Amino acid sequence: MATLLHIDSSLNGENSVSRAVARSFREAWEQQHPEGTVRYRDLAAEPLPHLDGLAYHTQSVPAEERTPEQVAAFALREELASELEAADAVLIGAPLYNYSIPSxxxxxxxxxxxxxxxxxxxxxxxxxxxxxxxxxGGSYAPGTPMEGNDFAHPYLNWLLGGSLGMDVEFIVPELTLAPIVPAMAGLIGKSKESRERAHEQARERAKALAAQLAA
Structure with missing residues (x-):
């Protein structure tokens, strides 16, 4: 059966929109793969250490030539990369923080x-x-005052789809701060529409991938 690797990064717990939409994807996926495997990592609850120089440069050393210190430094990278390679599909919750992705x-x-x-x-x-x-939290769509200031989407699109060659698709719920920011009260309706559309897109994407992988 298919394996899904699910990564969450939001710091907002149960109030997180990216987590909620990703959960809709996962639930639809699990309905299609009741005996499948979901490997879940919550990077906010269990953050990974930042990459250090030894772990980075060890990738250039042939495995059979690595010192015990290099092997130990590379162990986490080996674990995470193997986990990614073993997955049939990947789901990433990546809210926009300070115009980019969470650290x-x-x-x-x-x-x-x-x-x-x-x-x-x-x-x-x-x-x-x-x-x-x-x-x-707001809207960065074409024609809005903040157009072009979302650096998460283009970065992830290039990195995942370009450098890594993955088949990437984005689901983008917008205006998530409207219900809690008084100045955005007039946008609550659009915020709800965007969120509902994102949940539907997540469920449909999960079903489509399930059918594709089962073919």
């Missing part, structure tokens, strides 16, 4: 991006479907 998600990416393995020519994860739920 805990960047830490995970730094660990799993291994040149000559997951990245570069002959990537071991090329073509793997990845769904990114990137929620935004």
């Amino acid at each position: 805990n998600l960047k830490a995970w990416l730094d660990h799993v991006i291994i040149m000559g393995r997951t990245a570069g020519e002959g990537s071991t994860i090329a073509g793997k479907p990845v769904t990114v739920v990137t929620s935004r």
